[in-house]
Amino acid sequence: MSKERLIINNKVRKLRFEHNEMTQKELAQRVGVSRQTIVAIEKGQYSPTLELCFKIARELNTTIDDVFYVED
Amino acid sequence: MTYQEIRRFASIIFTVLVTGIYALIVYQRYMDGVYDTSNIMRFWALVILLFIPITIVLRIVMEIIIAIIKSIVLTAKGENIDELEIVDERDKLIELKTTKISLFVFSVGFILALVSQAMSMSVHMFFIIIVITGVITEIIQESLSIFFYRRGLWCQKKD
Numbered sequence: 001m002s003k004e005r006l007i008i009n010n011k012v013r014k015l016r017f018e019h020n021e022m023t024q025k026e027l028a029q030r031v032g033v034s035r036q037t038i039v040a041i042e043k044g045q046y047s048p049t050l051e052l053c054f055k056i057a058r059e060l061n062t063t064i065d066d067v068f069y070v071e072d
Numbered sequence: 073m074t075y076q077e078i079r080r081f082a083s084i085i086f087t088v089l090v091t092g093i094y095a096l097i098v099y100q101r102y103m104d105g106v107y108d109t110s111n112i113m114r115f116w117a118l119v120i121l122l123f124i125p126i127t128i129v130l131r132i133v134m135e136i137i138i139a140i141i142k143s144i145v146l147t148a149k150g151e152n153i154d155e156l157e158i159v160d161e162r163d164k165l166i167e168l169k170t171t172k173i174s175l176f177v178f179s180v181g182f183i184l185a186l187v188s189q190a191m192s193m194s195v196h197m198f199f200i201i202i203v204i205t206g207v208i209t210e211i212i213q214e215s216l217s218i219f220f221y222r223r224g225l226w227c228q229k230k231d
């Protein structure tokens with residue numbers, strides 16, 4: 001079993017801007033978290049749960065693979 | 073500083089101040105001979121049992137004051153007050169991690185208190201160590217919360 005920790009990045013900020021320049025506050029309200037949590041996600045300081053990942057992808061009208069990716 | 077960080081910082085100050093002032097008052101009254109110290113266990117039981125409701129009441133007052141200040145500041149900024157009421161998964165995860173660590177710290181302090189008794193020290197020493205451990209545990213837990221809120225739960229490479 002590999003103990004290597006995956007580095008997961010995201011394009012939340014980029015997709016947010018592309019989605020009618022949605023603000024962090026708007027996205028946070030739509031997915032039910034605080035704005036600080038969205039900030040932490042975008043900075044890579046917090047990896048959201050699977051449920052939150054799906055919610056974010058849904059609000060950004062895209063798939064979870066387009067939002068979150070593993071960095072090699 | 074975010075609202076959560078301010079709350080944690082206020083909690084640290086509150087714990088140190090309330091415990092310190094209460095300890096000073098108890099110590100002064102002890103030296104003045106106000107307490108019946110023939111039964112040490114009873115003395116400490118009364119001290120701690122009285123400390124609990126005092127702390128609860130003062131903490132409620134502190135939370136009310138913080139809530140009032142928060143409302144005034146947010147209203148002045150024109151922001152939504154409800155946003156800060158959200159306790160989301162990140163808040164719960166941080167609380168879980170800090171609670172786990174603080175329990176370990178308190179366990180160490182409790183063992184030290186037991187060691188003091190194994191070394192035939194005064195019973196007073198046992199309770200003093202427990203109280204100090206409680207304060208240190210609270211400080212560590214809130215400090216870790218601030219650290220996790222500022223630096224994140226883990227750091228990853230950024231784009």
